[in-house]
Amino acid sequence: MNNKENKTIQKRGLGAKASRRLGNTVVYVLLILMTVIWMFPFFGIVLESFRVETTGQVSYMWPKQFGLDNYTRLFKETDFLIWFRNTGIMGVATAVFQTFFILSMSYVLSRLRFKGRKALMNLMLILGMFPGFLTMILIYKVFADLGLTMNMAPVGLIIVYCASSGMGYYVSKGFFDTIPKSLDEAARVDGATRFQVFYKVIMPLSKPIVIYTILMGFMAPWGDFMLASYLIHENSAGMSVAVGMFEWLSKTNVNTHYTMFCAAGVIVAIPVTLVFLMLQKYYVEGVTGGAVKG
Amino acid sequence: MATVKLTNVKKIYGKDTVAVDNFNLDIADKEFIVFVGPSGCGKSTTLRMIAGLEDISGGTVEIDGVVVNDLQPRDRDIAMVFQNYALYPHLTVFENMAFSLRLKKVPQDVVYEKVTAAAEILGITEYLTRKPRALSGGQRQRVAIGRAMVRDSKVFLMDEPLSNLDAKLRNQMRAEIILLRQKIDTTFIYVTHDQTEAMTLGDRIVIMKDGFIQQVGTPTEVFDMPDNLFVAEFIGAPKMNTFKTDLICENGRYYVTPYGAKIEVSGAKAEMLKAKNIGSREIILGVRPEHFVMADKNSNEAIACTIRVNEMMGSELHLHVEEANGDRLIVRIPTITLSDEQRKSLVFGATIYVTFESKVMHFFDPETEKNLLV
């Protein structure tokens, strides 16, 4: 009797261990498949950038001839280096100013209580619902008058990236919200002004979110095509990589510039990816901690 | 070292949520005052108003005769210990304790002296270079106290400092706070929801409920002569038994008639009843569990009840008994007064006969819940 029962229980499935092993195998297969799909474009770009036999697009992957032609052309025949420098400068400046803007904003909204705080947050929520780039019509006009387009476009763009960045306070506010309020109170009882609370207590505790914000600020100009395209028109000296490289893939240019685009893509991706992977920990903390709460 | 005076203090959240109302209290220099009450009674809010962490909606708070309503916390010269310690995680224990001194730009040698002296008293000298996260709960609590100690401030505020500790540690720290108090010797305001802490620590206790003070008095006063039913039930553990019954005045003698028994009121309480000239009436009678005694079955003072739960606490038994009409009482009997046989008979379902000592009952008005003798 007892024996029989045992058997029926065993028969019901594969048994815990075996079924888990099967499950894990399936998951591994899926993960490997995913890795291939996600990494494919990157290998593709890298391979493409070493292709010598053509400058246009071909429908096979492996280059028939490897070489650095695309890279040499990139540096010799185009203004890519200038674009790269422009974008780098914009990245650093944006990182600095945007971090300042966002941290001030989110700190105040998270930890200080004052009249109109709720109203302010609602206002910014509503403002965020307007298609933001429409403002570029006016901003372009004004900047054109002030001489902040074309050659000076990077300066104009830094202002555009930073000025309204306070509206993106959600993630870091979410982080600040997790720091116990009693720390502020303890510090204030201990004799600190609110400013001292800010820089002596809260800032030292906020390393992850500070780094996250800096990272986001640095990466913004590298990825932005839309806003940049307003202020930059076919003028090499003020171009950012995104706007410049986009043109290479237009119908008229694609056959001569395609492989060069890939080479440029590799060069752009390397520093950003390296910085990113180094600070990945903080990025993950920022996304998982802040975004969900906010 | 200062007096604290609260006059008609009031706290309103939003438009009409009253957290504290009509709070009047004079705290003498070097007094140890405990605010106690169930959660949400406004005790912490009051403390935070004294600290300056909450705005005061009405009334005045004075420290040493100076109205501090509009002063920032840092200008009030107070020290505070928080429930969750609120240690700065990025600073070492030493820097945590030195934080307030550093803000005041106190020279390093003075800082060193003060911090090590405080650490000595609290027994945390060996942890001075550690970060808070490497400390246990009790150690963190000491650091928090030490941080408040080094300030030599006028008033020492403590907001439920022991409630995050486990029971054993809490008892130990409670004793240490009593010792500490003798060493620091300043004005203490201590908030807790635990009546044992309140009774053992306070010179005077302020019992609060729903934002109002229920009674202010020494531990003995609030225990022996609770102003109202709430205080009576809140102070003392297990809590006081209360039941509706009649007070009968016959020939100048007073009797109470709980559950068909007839027990005479004697001693001081009888005198007080007489002095107040109280006649026969309905009352709520309060009897503390420890004032019950076993009674003879046939005595007309005996109340028959059935045992529902028998909690053996070691030195005493807590019997949860049920009276015939379903009322539940708690009876506390020292183990030492019981013979082995009696102890064996006190089992679930057994009927016992109890009465209580006639000198120590409390009489409350059923309507107002006020103590009839106050």
Add this chain to the structure above:
Amino acid sequence: MKRLNDLDYLKLNKASAFLYKLKLFFCSVPSYFKKLGLAILTLFKNCGLAVKDEFVDIITTFTKGNWAVKLSFLIFGFGNFYYGQILRGILFLVFEAVFFAYMFVPSGGLYWLSKVNWFQKGATVGTVQGKFEYDMIYDTDIWVPGDDSVKVLLYGLLTVIFIVAFVCTWRMQVRQCRICMNITAKGKKVKSGKDDLRSVLDDQFHKTLLAIPLGGIFAFTVLPIIYMVLIAFTSYDAAHDGFSNLFSWMGFDHFNELLDFGEGGLGVAFGEILSWTLMWAFFATFTNYFLGMFVAIMINKKGIKIKKFWRTILVMTIAIPQFVSLLYVAKLFGSSGLIGKALIDWNWLPDSMLAANQLSLWQNPIASKILLIVLNIWVGIPYIMLMATGILMNIPQDLYESSRIDGASVWQQYSKITLPYMMFVMGPYLLTSFVGNLNNFNVIYLLTQNNQLINTELGTPGGVSVTYTDLLITWLYKMTLNSTDSKYYMASIIGILVFVVVAVLSLVVYNVIPSTRNEEDYK
């Protein structure tokens, strides 16, 4: 409708409980609107009362105040001087001086205000049209500039804002007089300039920190948005650029044009693009959400090794600037791209899907839409995966253990524990991500711009040609930048409509999702 009490409700079986809830929902709709109406009414009432209070306060300040207070109604900061607040007094006075100087200097505030012709239908913005005039010296026609409508409107708007600020400041200093009056009446001292300076880093610290970011937001978001709303009522386009041709006020004429579904109207194009935009946002959000969560669960599964490696692979795609990866991928699926070519060569696509002139997936309306959603999964999964990983780790393990003991299968664990928890925590995120997808410029534009076939049926709405996959936002983008026939006014109108759509959606969703209704459920 009769409400059941809790115990009666518990007796219902699943189907009738659902029906009951449905009924309850529909019955609550009228009362919801009634409440909304009442709320708006009370809002107006409160506003009215507040305004009344303000006036009463101003009048009492004037009648009760001494000569200094009375004088400060005209001269800013006089009351402050009188009560010893020199610093504030100076600031107020300087503000007033600057204001009047700006208003009355030639080509100052009044000059600009007079030129705008606010909202007069048919009137031009600016009064002097530039034109070519014969010039004796050069012996040719040269351009004599007139007004620039863009500038006139901008300066007009700025002047209005300045006036509003002036009134507010006036009110503020009157109020301060009253406060000073009250404080001195009580025999206390008013705050000195030193106190003010101290409070900048203490109780007024929020103002210090907010000043610059809010200034930036005002100048670069609020002001331009107000400006764009004004533009919607004008005829600002490439032909009337304000400089060579003044533009004029049009009232609601262009709004009607957009909602006109007949010949010449934009109604059809707008409807089609809006519906695709909503569809896109819906699919893009939810495919990403569920698949991202699935990936996160896979990686976090017990017994899976090198978790960090799998995660890093995905996270790398975040690091690489989107325009590089997206543009490459777009080409990959193009007619001569690796995959695009292969698909055609191997005849994987049914002939009916690719008509003769459609050389790649991008050029087929339906295939390209599907492809966009699929590629968006590639873009979006890493973000969701990261977030979901964080949340998954927060779900208490004992929930799973207890459910296993209760006999739950893996699927039941997922649907009864993981999913509700995720939905709860990520509800607000889903909303923001939906809105983000409505405005997802990068993915759509970068993937399709150089590849796609123009949707000729729609003509050139707003002066630009649109593709089958254009979102409202890319349409707007082209309208404002790409075309020689830019219709800025139309872009503004559509921008306003996008705002309305997003605002209504957010409001509804925000009130429905559990995260906002039962905030404490999972804490």
